[in-house]
Amino acid sequence: MKIIIRPDATAACTTVADMMRTVVRAKGRAVLGLATGRTMEAVYADLLSQEARDPVGLSGCTTFNLDEYCGLAPDSAQSYRAYMEAHLFEAAGLTRAQTHVPDGRASDIDAACTAYENAIRAAGGIDLQLLGIGETGHIGFNEPLSSFASRTRRVQLDARTRSQNAEMFAGLDEDVPTDAVTMGVGTILEARRIVLLATGAAKAGIVARALQGPITAMISATALHFHPDVTVVLDTAAAADLVD
Numbered sequence: 001m002k003i004i005i006r007p008d009a010t011a012a013c014t015t016v017a018d019m020m021r022t023v024v025r026a027k028g029r030a031v032l033g034l035a036t037g038r039t040m041e042a043v044y045a046d047l048l049s050q051e052a053r054d055p056v057g058l059s060g061c062t063t064f065n066l067d068e069y070c071g072l073a074p075d076s077a078q079s080y081r082a083y084m085e086a087h088l089f090e091a092a093g094l095t096r097a098q099t100h101v102p103d104g105r106a107s108d109i110d111a112a113c114t115a116y117e118n119a120i121r122a123a124g125g126i127d128l129q130l131l132g133i134g135e136t137g138h139i140g141f142n143e144p145l146s147s148f149a150s151r152t153r154r155v156q157l158d159a160r161t162r163s164q165n166a167e168m169f170a171g172l173d174e175d176v177p178t179d180a181v182t183m184g185v186g187t188i189l190e191a192r193r194i195v196l197l198a199t200g201a202a203k204a205g206i207v208a209r210a211l212q213g214p215i216t217a218m219i220s221a222t223a224l225h226f227h228p229d230v231t232v233v234l235d236t237a238a239a240a241d242l243v244d
């Protein structure tokens, strides 16, 4: 595992955007695994502005998002599909056919999850998987006690995650959906390359436990130690609890 510490969040996000651009440039029609959340907004903004100045072929990529809430209305502004359209897909010229977000409204969720796994495989697997980390140590929405072998499935969100994400639901924890569909830890570990980004002091504790604590299913991010090509990009605030 390689750890890169940048002076601030802007620099950390640029480092991640640069890594994504390197893969897209090298691969041509790359398959990108994408994350949502506040941390990623600056990454996508940076990707779009760099693409406008010096295109590497972002519009030719295929994408798979990590997760989606269950039970939101189809046109809900809080859905992760809506987030991705607003922050990346529309401006990057990525069409519906190129972009995949788990279906949190499918009538048969299990079948939709199997289809999602099959679509990743049919695309040739993920070249680069972008990850954030939640306060529970989740990657995707793999909350504590997710099996390291887990696949795309329906999960219940931890109360801490619902609270962490309440800002997008007018600050009301109870309005955050209780369930979501997420790629599994096992699915994530099959990506050829993984980049985890964490910024801000609120992430310092969980980052230290994920990177330097014991490997445990209580912190899904510790599974990343089993992957041969992981880069963790932090700003100094998120790196503050790491010990030399």
Ligand code: F6R
Pocket: 034, 035, 036, 037, 038, 039, 040, 066, 067, 131, 132, 133, 134, 135, 138, 139, 140, 141
């Ligand atoms: C979102 C996702 C989550 C977030 C994590 C951090 O698609 O998979 O694991 O990356 O909850 O979220 P922020 O960036 O809002 O702190």
